Amino acid sequence: MKKKRTLSDIVYYTFVILFGFVMIYPILWMVMSSLKPETEIFGNAASLLPGEWQWGNYSRGWEGFGRTGFDVYFRNSAIVTGLVVIGTVCSASLVAYGFARINFKFKAVLFACLMATVMLPVQITLIPQYILFHNVGWVNTFYPLVVPAFLGGQPFFIFLLIQFIRGIPRELDEAAIIDGCNKFGVFYRIILPLLKPALVTVVIFAFMWTWDDFLAPLIYLNSANLHTVTLGLRNFMDADGGTNWGPLLAMSSLSLFPQFILFAFFQKYLVQGIATTGLK
Amino acid sequence: MERKKALKESLTGYAIISPWLIGFFFLILGPIVASFYLSFTDYDLLSSPNWIGFDNYINILTNDPRFRQSLTVTLIFVFVSTPLKLIFALALAMLFNTGRKGTGFFTTIYYIPSIIGGSVAIAVVWRIIFGRNGAINDILTTLGLEGMNWIGNPDTALTVLILLVVWQFGSPMIIFLAGLRQIPTELYEAASVDGANKLQTFFKITIPMLTPVIFFNLIMQTIGGFMIFTQAYLITQGGPMDSTLFYALYLYETAFEYLRMGYASAMAWILLLIIAAITLLLFKSSSRWVFYESEGGR
Numbered sequence: 001m002k003k004k005r006t007l008s009d010i011v012y013y014t015f016v017i018l019f020g021f022v023m024i025y026p027i028l029w030m031v032m033s034s035l036k037p038e039t040e041i042f043g044n045a046a047s048l049l050p051g052e053w054q055w056g057n058y059s060r061g062w063e064g065f066g067r068t069g070f071d072v073y074f075r076n077s078a079i080v081t082g083l084v085v086i087g088t089v090c091s092a093s094l095v096a097y098g099f100a101r102i103n104f105k106f107k108a109v110l111f112a113c114l115m116a117t118v119m120l121p122v123q124i125t126l127i128p129q130y131i132l133f134h135n136v137g138w139v140n141t142f143y144p145l146v147v148p149a150f151l152g153g154q155p156f157f158i159f160l161l162i163q164f165i166r167g168i169p170r171e172l173d174e175a176a177i178i179d180g181c182n183k184f185g186v187f188y189r190i191i192l193p194l195l196k197p198a199l200v201t202v203v204i205f206a207f208m209w210t211w212d213d214f215l216a217p218l219i220y221l222n223s224a225n226l227h228t229v230t231l232g233l234r235n236f237m238d239a240d241g242g243t244n245w246g247p248l249l250a251m252s253s254l255s256l257f258p259q260f261i262l263f264a265f266f267q268k269y270l271v272q273g274i275a276t277t278g279l280k
Numbered sequence: 281m282e283r284k285k286a287l288k289e290s291l292t293g294y295a296i297i298s299p300w301l302i303g304f305f306f307l308i309l310g311p312i313v314a315s316f317y318l319s320f321t322d323y324d325l326l327s328s329p330n331w332i333g334f335d336n337y338i339n340i341l342t343n344d345p346r347f348r349q350s351l352t353v354t355l356i357f358v359f360v361s362t363p364l365k366l367i368f369a370l371a372l373a374m375l376f377n378t379g380r381k382g383t384g385f386f387t388t389i390y391y392i393p394s395i396i397g398g399s400v401a402i403a404v405v406w407r408i409i410f411g412r413n414g415a416i417n418d419i420l421t422t423l424g425l426e427g428m429n430w431i432g433n434p435d436t437a438l439t440v441l442i443l444l445v446v447w448q449f450g451s452p453m454i455i456f457l458a459g460l461r462q463i464p465t466e467l468y469e470a471a472s473v474d475g476a477n478k479l480q481t482f483f484k485i486t487i488p489m490l491t492p493v494i495f496f497n498l499i500m501q502t503i504g505g506f507m508i509f510t511q512a513y514l515i516t517q518g519g520p521m522d523s524t525l526f527y528a529l530y531l532y533e534t535a536f537e538y539l540r541m542g543y544a545s546a547m548a549w550i551l552l553l554i555i556a557a558i559t560l561l562l563f564k565s566s567s568r569w570v571f572y573e574s575e576g577g578r
Contacts, residue, residue, distance in 0.1 A: 012380060019372075020389045023447070027392065029415060030405045041408070045418035091299040103286075104293030114300070117308055121507060121555060123528060123548040127535050128311035128318065134325065151303025158300065183292050212399045214510040219536055233400040234514060237407075245408060252401035259396055267388055270395070274451050275458035 027256075034058070034249035041245050054246060058254070061247030064232065065239050068224040070251055073232030077211060080145050080228060084210040085203055087149030088157055092202060093195055095152055096161030097187045101173060117155045122215075130219060144220045145213075149206070157202045160273070164198040165191060201273035204266050208259055229255045319546035324539045336546035347547070349522050350530040351554075353438065357526065358505035361442045366497055368449040373456035374486070387454065394450035402444070403514035407431065410440045410515075434523035437516050441524055444511055452497040459493035460486070491570040499562055506555055527551055 028048055033041050034057055036050040044051065062070050098104075099111055133144040152158060168191065176186045214230045221227055227235065233255060236248050263270065294301065319336055321329035340347050372390060376383045396402060409415040410430040417427030430436045463486065471481045487494075509528040512518060518525040518533075531551070535544035 009380065012375070012378070013382075016375065016386050020386055023390055023393060026402065026405050026409060026447075027396070029409060030401065033408075042411075042413040045409070045413060045415040046422065091303075095297045095300040098293055098296035102289060102293035102296060104290040104297075107293070110297070110301075110304075113304060113309075117304070119503065119559075120308070121503070121548075121552060123507075123531055124315055124552055125308055125311040127541055127545050127548065128314035129307060130535075131314070131318075131325065131541065132306070132311065148303060148307055150299060151307065152300030183289075183296065187296070208395060212396070214400055214513075215532075218513075230400045233404060237404055237514070248404060249408075252404045255401050256396055256399060259399075263392070263395060267391075271387070271391065271454055274391075274454045 030249055031253045034246065034253045036246065038244075038246050041249070057246040057250040060244075061236075061250040061254070064251075065236060065244075066224065068227065068232070068235075070229070070232055070254070072225055073227055073229045076142075076226060077228040077230075080142055080217075081207055081210045083142070083146040084149040084153070085206045087146065087151075088153035088206040089199055089202060091150050092153050092157040093161055093192060093199060094187065096158050096165055097191050099158070100162045100165035101170075101186075101191075102183060114155050114158060118159060126219075133220065139220055140222045140226065141220075142226070145210075145216050149210075153206065154209075157206065160202065161195065161198055164195060168194050197269070200266065200269045204262055204270055205273060207262060211259060315545045315548060318542050319549050321542040323541040325541055326539075329542065332542070336543050337550070340543070340546055340550060346522065346525065346530060350525045350527045353523065353525055354506060354508075354527040357438065357442060357508065358502055361445045362498065362501045362505055364442070364446045365449045365501055366452055366494070368446065369452035369497065370456050370490075370494075372449070373453045373460055376453075376457055377460045387450075387457065391450035391454060394448045397444065397448035398510060400510070400514060403511050406440065406444055406511070407515050431516055432520055434521045437520060437523045441508070441511055441515065444515075445505070445508065452501060455493055455497055456490070459490050463489045488571045492572060495562070495566050495570045499559060502558060502562070503555060506551065 025048075032048045032050060035053050035055065036044070036057075037052055037054045040047075040051055064070050064073070099107070099114070129144070130139075133139055138144050138147075172190050172194075173186050176190050181189060212230065213228075214234075217228045217231050218234075221231065224235070229251075233248070233252060236244070236251060318329060320331060320333055322332050322335075323329040376387055393402075411417075412427070412429050412432070414430075416430065420427045428436065430440050467485050467489070468481060471485055476484065507528055508526050509532065512524050512526045512529050513532070516524040518529050527547075531544050531547045534540045534547060
């Protein structure tokens with residue numbers, strides 16, 4: 001019996017490790033190839049070890065091409081992502097509190113509207129939103145990317161926070177009201193501090209999605225000096241037509257760096273967020 | 281007095297949800313109405329919209345081979361990639377649910393592609409490793425097989441994109457894993473007392489108990505599949521010969537490259553109807569195969 005267990009363990013771990021290797025091979029390949037000279041990226045394509053370590057790919061990539069370097073792209077991504085995260089956390093937590101704890105007229109109808117928007121394909125609102133932002137002169141600014149986050153952000157996040165607030169005992173609210181808090185005070189002093197673990201999930205997902213976002217910057221940002229990292233990589237790939245793959249891979253690896261850091265520190269929250277709400 | 285209090289509470293409520301309320305009216309509801317109106321017009325963003333009735337819809341449905349191509353490509357993509365993704369997700373969730381050491385580490389590793397798979401960086405990687413001199417062909421040659429022009433060949437370009445999304449089975453896997461852990465162990469104990477074998481327990485206990493989670497994953501992944509854009513835009517640009525012209529890609533081209541806003545709006549509404557119909561069908565079918573414990577079972 002014991003022997004059988006060991007054999008199945010061996011089969012199990014061999015499979016899990018080999019398949020795991022296949023799973024992360026493309027990512028390892030990207031990072032290792034970013035350190036290879038051009039000839040090796042294609043000449044020695046499948047190998048993960050550079051014959052000759054080419055650290056210069058990073059400095060050459062950082063300069064970007066044309067007049068815009070990756071310092072500009074990273075700064076723009078940081079601004080947009082930072083503002084989206086702040087906006088989402090502030091607005092989504094407040095709105096979730098309103099839906100979870102306060103009785104107002106038409107609440108059921110509005111909640112149904114909120115849930116309906118979770119499922120709505122972006123394509124339906126994409127074009128008229130673009131026309132709206134075009135008419136108010138916001139095309140080629142960060143506003144179309146950032147302002148929606150301050151107006152509730154992803155309905156997913158509001159829903160997630162509503163579920164979490166429902167788990168907080170109402171007695172806490174009532175005690176605070178007796179102590180002289182108004183509704184907003186209850187939110188700020190009672191709910192918000194207790195909401196922290198759920199807010200971590202919201203922060204991480206808002207960061208990951210905004211940092212990765214390609215479609216919105218593609219539509220709204222024309223000037224190269226406003227481009228985010230995702231557009232920077234696209235420009236790089238198209239402009240060089242395959243002659244500068246080393247630096248391009250270097251910048252691709254670098255673009256994932258903030259996400260990896262976040263993932264390394266908070267993967268527990270990410271996994272919990274996925275498991276409990278089915279985000280993404 | 282009571283009434284006044286209720287009114288006050290209502291007003292406070294509206295004040296607190298006002299950010300979302302404003303966003304909902306200006307960024308969702310208003311645009312939905314506008315999009316519906318625009319779908320009956322000819323609008324190029326520069327001159328004012330020109331009412332043309334059902335012309336856009338008629339042209340899309342009867343007179344646009346690229347629409348048909350994009351719909352076909354998208355449907356093939358969704359119906360191939362979604363089941364594959366879910367099969368991988370379930371198989372590995374089952375494997376990770378056997379209680380061996382180190383599963384936390386491995387689930388994390390398997391989950392990474394789901395987190396970063398939609399990024400431009402990964403699109404760059406895909407374009408290179410599936411290129412003619414890329415890593416995939418290098419591996420195939422080492423194995424004694426013949427390499428091919430994956431991205432440049434209309435027969436294989438779609439496969440390259442399907443592989444990219446199937447590779448991201450990590451998040452449905454984690455949802456399955458959470459679902460598997462909810463199944464009471466007594467059920468398995470009872471089955472083993474009754475002498476059921478592994479295959480029987482899988483089909484009589486695991487699958488039925490997991491149907492709500494399967495249904496949830498199926499809905500989310502199907503809807504998500506219709507939205508694919510970034511990867512196709514960056515890796516294949518819809519080509520070769522429109523073999524990866526996804527619906528969202530064609531819609532983007534129509535609206536933002538040719539500035540045919542009315543036509544694209546009509547396309548968006550047709551997409552909404554298709555997704556709604558498929559979702560409705562899935563929901564309808566669910567009463568036959570999704571098992572909810574609270575109903576007492578059937």
